[in-house]
Amino acid sequence: MSNGLVMVRRIRRTPYTDRLEQAGVKGFSVYNRMVLPKSFHMSVEEAYWHLREHVQIWDVSVQRQVEITGPDAARLVQWMTPRDLSKAEVGRCYYVPIVDDAGGMLNDPVLLKLEEDRFWLSIADSDLLLYVKGLIIGRGFDAMAFEPDVNPMDIQGPKAEALMVDLFGPAICELKFYRYMHVDFQGTRQIVARSGFSSVDGFEIYLDDSSLGPVLWDTVVEAGQKYNIAPGGPNQIDRIEGGLLGFGNEMTNENNPLEMGFGKFCRLDGSIDCIGLDALRRIDASGLRRTIRGVRFEGPQCPVCTTPWPVMAGEINVGQITSAVWSPGLRSNVGLSLIDRDHWEQGRPVTVLLPDGSKQEGTVQVLPFKSS
Amino acid sequence: MSNGLVMVRRIRRTPYTDRLEQAGVKGFSVYNRMVLPKSFHMSVEEAYWHLREHVQIWDVSVQRQVEITGPDAARLVQWMTPRDLSKAEVGRCYYVPIVDDAGGMLNDPVLLKLEEDRFWLSIADSDLLLYVKGLIIGRGFDAMAFEPDVNPMDIQGPKAEALMVDLFGPAICELKFYRYMHVDFQGTRQIVARSGFSSVDGFEIYLDDSSLGPVLWDTVVEAGQKYNIAPGGPNQIDRIEGGLLGFGNEMTNENNPLEMGFGKFCRLDGSIDCIGLDALRRIDASGLRRTIRGVRFEGPQCPVCTTPWPVMAGEINVGQITSAVWSPGLRSNVGLSLIDRDHWEQGRPVTVLLPDGSKQEGTVQVLPFKSS
Numbered sequence: 009m010s011n012g013l014v015m016v017r018r019i020r021r022t023p024y025t026d027r028l029e030q031a032g033v034k035g036f037s038v039y040n041r042m043v044l045p046k047s048f049h050m051s052v053e054e055a056y057w058h059l060r061e062h063v064q065i066w067d068v069s070v071q072r073q074v075e076i077t078g079p080d081a082a083r084l085v086q087w088m089t090p091r092d093l094s095k096a097e098v099g100r101c102y103y104v105p106i107v108d109d110a111g112g113m114l115n116d117p118v119l120l121k122l123e124e125d126r127f128w129l130s131i132a133d134s135d136l137l138l139y140v141k142g143l144i145i146g147r148g149f150d151a152m153a154f155e156p157d158v159n160p161m162d163i164q165g166p167k168a169e170a171l172m173v174d175l176f177g178p179a180i181c182e183l184k185f186y187r188y189m190h191v192d193f194q195g196t197r198q199i200v201a202r203s204g205f206s207s208v209d210g211f212e213i214y215l216d217d218s219s220l221g222p223v224l225w226d227t228v229v230e231a232g233q234k235y236n237i238a239p240g241g242p243n244q245i246d247r248i249e250g251g252l253l254g255f256g257n258e259m260t261n262e263n264n265p266l267e268m269g270f271g272k273f274c275r276l277d278g279s280i281d282c283i284g285l286d287a288l289r290r291i292d293a294s295g296l297r298r299t300i301r302g303v304r305f306e307g308p309q310c311p312v313c314t315t316p317w318p319v320m321a322g323e324i325n326v327g328q329i330t331s332a333v334w335s336p337g338l339r340s341n342v343g344l345s346l347i348d349r350d351h352w353e354q355g356r357p358v359t360v361l362l363p364d365g366s367k368q369e370g371t372v373q374v375l376p377f378k379s380s
Numbered sequence: 381m382s383n384g385l386v387m388v389r390r391i392r393r394t395p396y397t398d399r400l401e402q403a404g405v406k407g408f409s410v411y412n413r414m415v416l417p418k419s420f421h422m423s424v425e426e427a428y429w430h431l432r433e434h435v436q437i438w439d440v441s442v443q444r445q446v447e448i449t450g451p452d453a454a455r456l457v458q459w460m461t462p463r464d465l466s467k468a469e470v471g472r473c474y475y476v477p478i479v480d481d482a483g484g485m486l487n488d489p490v491l492l493k494l495e496e497d498r499f500w501l502s503i504a505d506s507d508l509l510l511y512v513k514g515l516i517i518g519r520g521f522d523a524m525a526f527e528p529d530v531n532p533m534d535i536q537g538p539k540a541e542a543l544m545v546d547l548f549g550p551a552i553c554e555l556k557f558y559r560y561m562h563v564d565f566q567g568t569r570q571i572v573a574r575s576g577f578s579s580v581d582g583f584e585i586y587l588d589d590s591s592l593g594p595v596l597w598d599t600v601v602e603a604g605q606k607y608n609i610a611p612g613g614p615n616q617i618d619r620i621e622g623g624l625l626g627f628g629n630e631m632t633n634e635n636n637p638l639e640m641g642f643g644k645f646c647r648l649d650g651s652i653d654c655i656g657l658d659a660l661r662r663i664d665a666s667g668l669r670r671t672i673r674g675v676r677f678e679g680p681q682c683p684v685c686t687t688p689w690p691v692m693a694g695e696i697n698v699g700q701i702t703s704a705v706w707s708p709g710l711r712s713n714v715g716l717s718l719i720d721r722d723h724w725e726q727g728r729p730v731t732v733l734l735p736d737g738s739k740q741e742g743t744v745q746v747l748p749f750k751s752s
Contacts, residue, residue: 015686017702018505018628019410038391038410041505041628108513133390133413135507141480142514145655146521256390256413283517314387330389 019043022069023159023221027229031239039070039133045241053336055238056245059208063165064240065228068205068212073158074117074129074137078151081125084143089119090265090282092275096121101186101201104129105265105273106136111287112261113268114139116253118203120188120214128214130160132255157218163228164210167235172211174231176200180211193227194220205242207250207376244333248342251302251375257331258300258344264291267346269300269375298327301347302377305360305370309334310341318361319345319370326351329360335377341368342377391415394441395531395593399601403611411442411505417613425708427610428617431580435537436612437600440577440584445530446489446501446509450523453497456515461491462637462654464647468493473558473573476501477637477645478508483659484633485640486511488625490575492560492586500586502532504627529590535600536582539607544583546603548572552583565599566592577614579622579748616705620714623674623747629703630672630716636663639718641672641747670699673719674749677732677742681706682713690733691717691742698723701732707749713740714749 015021020042028045035046045067050058058064076085086093089104096102102119106129115136117129129136140153163172172180176191180200183189188201196217204210215224229237246252253259259268266274266288276289303319316328332343343360351358356372387393392414400417407418417439422430430436448457458465461476468474474491478501487508489501501508512525535544544552548563552572555561560573568589576582587596601609618624625631631640638646638660648661675691688700704715715732723730728744 015684016409016626016629017686017688018626019686021687037388109517114510114513135510138486138507139510139514141486142511142516143518144514145481146515146518148518254388254390257388312387314389314391315393316389 015043022067023215023218024067024069024161024225027222027225028067028239033239040072040131040135042070042072044068044070045239047241048239050238050240052244052333055240056243056336058236058238059165059206059240059243059246061166062236062238063163063167063171063232064238065225065232066162066164066239066241068162068241069159070133071130071160072137073156073214074131074140074153075127075156076129076140076151076153077126078149079125080149080151081127084140084149084151085119085127086280087282088140088143090274090276090280090285090288092280093119094280098123099187099189101188101203103273105268105270106139107265107284107288108261109284109287111264111284111291113255113259113263113265114261116255116259120199120201128156128158130214134255156216158214158216159218159221161213161215161224161228162204162206162210163213164204164206164240165208168210171228171232171235171237172200175228183211193224196220205247205252207246207252244331245335248331248333248344249335249337249377251344251377253300253344254331258346263346264288266291267296267299296349298346298348299352300375301327301345301352302373302375303327303329303343303345303347303358303360303370304338304373304377305341305343305368307341307366307368310343310362310368313343315363317343317363319347320359320361321351321356326358338377341370344375347372387415394439395587395590396439396441396533396597399594399597400439400611405611412444412503412507414442414444416440416442417611419613420611422610422612424616424705427612428615428708430608430610431537431578431612431615431618433538434608434610435535435539435543435604436610437597437604438534438536438611438613440534440614441531442505443502443532444509445528445586446503446512446525447499447528448501448512448523448525449498450521451497452521452523453499456512456521456523457491457499458652459654460512460515462646462648462652462657462660464652465491466652470495471559471561473560473575475645477640477642478511479637479656479660480633481656481659483636483656483663485627485631485635485637486633488627488631492571492573500528500530502586506627528588530586530588531590531593533585533587533596533600534576534578534582535585536576536578536612537580540582543600543604543607543609544572547600555583560586565596568592577619577624579618579624616703617707620674620703620705620716621707621709621749623672623716623749625672625716626703630718635718636660638663639668639671668721670718670720671724672747673699673717673724674745674747675699675701675715675717675719675730675732675742676710676745676749677713677715677740679713679738679740682715682734682740685715687735689715689735691719692731692733693723693728698730710749713742716747719744
């Protein structure tokens with residue numbers, strides 16, 4: 009479903025929005041009160057195949073940064089997440105679930121350790137800055153938090169590396185996944201990480217100066233012509249097939265990181281002090297009641313999932329699908345779902361209740377979905 | 381400018397969205413990660429005249445509630461705002477600017493005191509719940525904060541009172557502005573306040589049970605037929621003419637409540653302890669550098685303001701317009717703007733720079749705009 013989005017200042021444009029409009033952007037979502045382009049001249053399926061073969065340029069300015077600096081910055085950041093950051097290194101990125109005192113997810117940002125006492129949290133869709141401000145003011149930390157003028161751009165696809173080498177030199181090839189380095193752009197020092205919200209190779213340029221947005225866009229697009237570059241955005245087919253979870257879609261404050269499959273990022277042995285530790289230990293001790301799974305199901309191409317669809321085993325509701333799409337590679341629908349413990353093993357038969365009242369047979373799948 | 385809005389679960393539907401679609405909703409905005417209807421079959425101008433003459437039903441579920449309860453709830457709420465709440469009464473609503481330790485606005489909710497230790501903050505467009513959670517966890521308050529299942533509906537317009545009497549009885553007539561009362565709806569106890577985001581009379585029903593959403597909608601629409609009820613939403617012409625400021629539009633974290641005209645809600649004499657008090661006292665002592673004003677300017681109907689428009693006095697930038705619209709009553713464009721001290725008096729001539737490069741002559745106006 010698609011409806012007219014009324015633009016006002018409150019829904020912020022990005023440094024790249026003018027260029028998106030020139031490139032014929034056809035739809036926006038709103039994320040962190042900012043526009044996120046969703047489609048250009050290609051269909052979602054065409055964009056999916058293009059992403060797997062070529063390279064795309066995405067305006068992901070909506071990944072706002074929460075910068076935390078000061079003598080207590082490292083202590084505050086560790087307190088905010090159950091992930092053990094005691095050995096965290098400058099130059100690396102860390103996926104850090106952020107939970108409240110009940111263990112409920114508040115956001116799932118990527119942490120960039122910039123200096124020993126300076127961090128960026130590259131956030132999902134909630135005002136993590138307000139939470140950090142609350143913690144600083146409440147506890148009296150000697151730290152500052154603010155949103156810097158950083159507007160990330162994603163370069164995603166198998167030809168991303170070649171393009172980035174053309175733009176920033178061969179050192180890019182040495183950059184490993186979830187590491188970042190500095191590059192020169194027009195005499196400014198910018199951060200490039202090997203990361204991105206896709207299942208293919210790619211990079212994120214954390215452009216730290218919005219006035220350079222249009223020229224960065226133009227430079228990348230021009231250099232990308234020989235790699236068949238196209239404008240795009242996070243692709244729903246690629247995301248769901250790859251099992252990439254979206255905050256607000258697959259998880260809300262109702263969910264804990266253990267059931268979302270982030271147990272490996274939760275250090276619960278007491279060696280770190282973090283918010284929600286007691287709650288997470290209780291959840292862990294009692295055993296997971298449900299976990300995140302894929303559901304592959306038949307039928308004609310499913311609609312967009314705007315409200316959760318029940319997943320049934322006979323008469324029993326065993327989960328709900330929160331995102332779904334037709335997978336052209338698997339020739340079936342694929343969805344992401346929290347599935348109850350008694351039904352979460354690979355291959356378990358289930359029935360999906362669609363919003364039009366129809367039912368489709370399906371099976372539970374371990375993520376990521378495997379191409380047939 | 382209007383573009384396709386792609387719906388996903390992350391952008392939440394409301395209990396009324398099905399009904400809006402049946403009523404032919406033509407456009408949505410996104411507010412607190414939830415859909416806010418913007419237009420139906422009438423133009424903005426037609427809806428404006430209708431609102432001034434009849435009654436409208438608005439889905440303002442996006443005004444999410446932050447419920448704060450517990451022994452420390454009152455102390456926490458007072459700490460969050462410079463408004464003196466020492467004499468706050470159950471049954472009343474209070475407009476409360478929320479500022480951080482630098483005095484910058486974080487939200488501007490309406491506070492409902494439900495009990496001595498139980499409050500709702502009916503919020504503008506930012507995750508105030510995350511800030512409250514941070515304060516509670518950081519300071520160790522004995523309080524809880526959460527988002528209850530409350531989805532406000534506005535009944536606005538000169539015929540709102542008659543309609544509300546038909547629905548809930550004559551006691552509604554006694555309800556004064558910014559007071560609330562309880563009414564019965566289908567055997568449930570619901571809160572109705574005399575308030576709303578318009579410059580005309582109206583009421584807000586804080587429906588506390590989303591399952592009742594569709595039946596409440598149907599009940600109001602049916603009873604409203606004799607008053608020529610129509611579906612609508614906050615009206616840009618009414619809002620700007622009335623000088624109603626929008627968080628995210630007229631004010632951001634860059635702004636303090638004093639310059640936004642909320643000085644009367646800031647008790648700075650030291651009799652209350654609140655976050656940002658020192659910062660606000662410094663700002664107050666040094667004198668305001670700018671304040672909120674209207675700008676009335678000529679020319680053809682202006683476009684929607686998506687990025688601030690400079691307001692000039694000769695070669696000097698003296699402010700920026702953040703929302704603007706053609707006023708059919710005043711036969712000119714009207715905008716909301718922060719205007720520098722040396723130029724803020726009524727009638728001062730200014731020039732507005734529009735995004736297409738054109739300039740329009742105008743004058744500074746004290747708010748609200750006066751009909752000619």
